[in-house]
Amino acid sequence: MEDSMDELIIGGRPFTSRLLLGTGKFSLSKMADVIQRGETQIVTLALRRANQGGEENILDYVPEGITLLPNTSGARNAKEAVRIARLARELGCGDFVKIEVIRDTKYLMPDNQETLLATEILAKEGFVVLPYIHPDLNVARDLKDAGAAAVMPLGAPIGSNMGLRSKDFIQMLIDEMDLPIIVDAGIGKPSQACEAMEMGAAAVLVNTAVATAQDPAAMAAAFKLAVESGRQAYLAGLGRVLNLTAQASSPLTGFLEA
Numbered sequence: 001m002e003d004s005m006d007e008l009i010i011g012g013r014p015f016t017s018r019l020l021l022g023t024g025k026f027s028l029s030k031m032a033d034v035i036q037r038g039e040t041q042i043v044t045l046a047l048r049r050a051n052q053g054g055e056e057n058i059l060d061y062v063p064e065g066i067t068l069l070p071n072t073s074g075a076r077n078a079k080e081a082v083r084i085a086r087l088a089r090e091l092g093c094g095d096f097v098k099i100e101v102i103r104d105t106k107y108l109m110p111d112n113q114e115t116l117l118a119t120e121i122l123a124k125e126g127f128v129v130l131p132y133i134h135p136d137l138n139v140a141r142d143l144k145d146a147g148a149a150a151v152m153p154l155g156a157p158i159g160s161n162m163g164l165r166s167k168d169f170i171q172m173l174i175d176e177m178d179l180p181i182i183v184d185a186g187i188g189k190p191s192q193a194c195e196a197m198e199m200g201a202a203a204v205l206v207n208t209a210v211a212t213a214q215d216p217a218a219m220a221a222a223f224k225l226a227v228e229s230g231r232q233a234y235l236a237g238l239g240r241v242l243n244l245t246a247q248a249s250s251p252l253t254g255f256l257e258a
């Protein structure tokens with residue numbers, strides 16, 4: 001537990017919701033409803049959707065009081081990510097930034113090395129930096145040393161809805177890092193978000209699974225419940241798992257005795 005209220009603390013700021021929502025795939029008209037039903041307090045946004053010069057601006061659709069987490073999507077190296085982060089701050093999106101550096105166009109894998117470089121620069125400039133990475137414990141440790149406020153390992157490729165394919169490596173980060181671990185990308189169902197929280201993740205970030213649901217607002221509500229349930233289970237301490245043997249839950253002595 002991070003404090004007596006079980007708040008999620010990122011960059012010194014407390015949050016009661018552990019469900020972050022991505023907005024990259026939303027029609028803007030649905031956004032407020034989805035945020036409200038998911039009771040989310042942090043939403044990501046791509047700079048290009050906040051800076052469309054006369055066209056619809058995503059910032060007009062985000063309810064007041066929500067913390068913006070601009071991402072550096074489109075960046076192919078650290079230099080581009082730093083430039084996008086600075087622009088986002090100038091546009092009034094705040095100090096939070098999610099570093100996303102992707103040059104692999106097939107799997108959209110994050111470039112961990114360039115992400116680390118961008119984190120080093122932006123943390124020194126006072127940004128609250130949340131780097132999106134492939135879950136690698138050495139890189140996660142370096143990111144912490146570089147000033148990251150949280151680490152965001154991928155569950156599976158972005159938009160795949162394939163779930164926690166990198167589960168064992170995420171668990172290493174959760175077990176070894178003294179920093180919020182926010183599972184991002186690939187979470188396709190509320191049950192997968194629940195599992196990430198049961199594992200001890202500090203939060204999850206979901207976009208595609210909500211945006212592509214038949215009823216995105218109802219799906220956001222389902223994710224909220226799943227995240228809360230997983231968190232409660234984690235705090236309660238999961239019961240032991242027995243391998244290849246069973247153990248009776250009820251007393252067996254005297255059973256069927258004449």
Ligand SMILES: CC(=O)[C@@H](O)[C@H](O)COP(=O)(O)O
Pocket residue numbers: 022023024044100132157158159160161184185186187205206207208209
């Ligand atoms: C890195 C990235 O872009 C993800 O944060 C994305 O916004 C969420 O991933 P899913 O769309 O797979 O939920």
